Every structure is written in C-alpha cells, then in structure tokens.
Amino acid sequence: MAITPYLLYEDVDAALKFLSKAFGFKEYGESFRGDDGKLSHAAMKLGKDVVMMGCPGPKFKNPNRLKQKVAVMQYVDIKNVDGHYERAKKAGAKILEEPQDTHYGARRYGVEDPQGHYWYFAAPLPKRAGKKR
Numbered sequence: 521m522a523i524t525p526y527l528l529y530e531d532v533d534a535a536l537k538f539l540s541k542a543f544g545f546k547e548y549g550e551s552f553r554g555d556d557g558k559l560s561h562a563a564m565k566l567g568k569d570v571v572m573m574g575c576p577g578p579k580f581k582n583p584n585r586l587k588q589k590v591a592v593m594q595y596v597d598i599k600n601v602d603g604h605y606e607r608a609k610k611a612g613a614k615i616l617e618e619p620q621d622t623h624y625g626a627r628r629y630g631v632e633d634p635q636g637h638y639w640y641f642a643a644p645l646p647k648r649a650g651k652k653r
Contacts, residue, residue, distance in 0.1 A: 525594060526572045529635050530582045532559035535573055538634055539564055542611035543596075543604070543641070545571070566596065583636030593630075593638040601627045601643045608641075621645055 529535040536559070539545040545564035554560040554575075561574040571594070583590055598604050605619045608631050616638060617630035628642035 524570050524572055525592075526574065527594075527637055528580060528582070529573055529575055530580060530585070531635070532562055532573055532575050535633070535635060536562055536564065538611065538613075539571075542608040542613045542631070542633070543639070544607065566598075569596070584634075585636075590636065590638045593640055595640045595642065598641050598643055601629060601641060604641050605629045613639075 527535070536547060540547070543566065545566050547562065548565040548570060549563045551562040552560050556578075558575065561572070563570055563572045565571075601619050608629075609615060613631035613633065615629070616632055617628070617640075619627060619629040621627050622642075625645050625647075626642040627645055628640055630638060630640045632638055
C-alpha cells in the first residue's frame with residue numbers, strides 16, 4: 521500500500537519545472553490540460569515515490585497568496601542530504617532549515633517551494649555503537 525500526496529498549485533507548469541530543477545523530480549505518467557491550455561494535473565517521481573499535483577481552478581490560491589500557515593509538509597527520504605540541499609539552494613528554493621542532524625536519528629533540511637509548500641528531505645544517520653535513539 522502507498523500513500524501518494526496530491527498538492528494543489530496555481531501554476532502546475534511552474535511547479536513541474538521547479539520540482540525538477542531544485543529537487544530532481546522527473547515527470548511521470550499522463551498529464552492533462554484544461555480548456556484554457558493550462559496544466560490541470562500532473563505527476564512526478566523521485567526514485568520510486570510519486571507526487572501528484574493539480575490546479576482545482578482559477579479561484580484557487582496557493583499558500584503564499586493566502587499568507588497563512590502551512591497545513592501540510594512533505595517529508596522525503598533521500599540518500600545525500602547535503603548534496604540535495606546544495607541543488608535546491610542553487611535552484612532558488614527558500615531555505616527553512618539548513619541541513620542538520622536531528623535528535624531522532626536523521627540528517628535533514630527544509631525548504632519552501634515558490635508557491636508556499638514546505639518540503640523536508642532527510643536520510644537516516646548511521647547507527648553508533650552503544651547509542652540509543
């Protein structure tokens with residue numbers, strides 16, 4: 521069983537470009553455009569994991585335009601946190617949290633995408649002998 525996040529974006533085309541450039545996602549599956557020519561549904565993959573996205577219509581406003589707190593964060597397991605961070609930073613991702621080792625045994629960093637969604641990327645830290653988490 522898998523749980524697949526479905527993110528809402530005002531501009532799905534821009535989201536695809538940013539997620540690819542900043543995080544290394546690849547387009548996946550079939551995309552759909554509305555009568556206005558704008559992308560209304562798409563999916564992307566990172567490794568084996570899928571994220572779907574779409575725009576529910578012209579009245580939708582993303583978290584940045586609503587200027588309210590984020591209700592959802594994406595937490596993605598990756599292999600090279602520091603290299604991934606450098607890629608996202610170079611692509612212009614807004615840094616929420618620099619790479620750091622957490623108390624629960626992961627190295628992670630956090631960013632905000634251009635439309636206000638929060639993304640955290642993490643990798644488990646190597647286990648140390650005699651150390652409990």
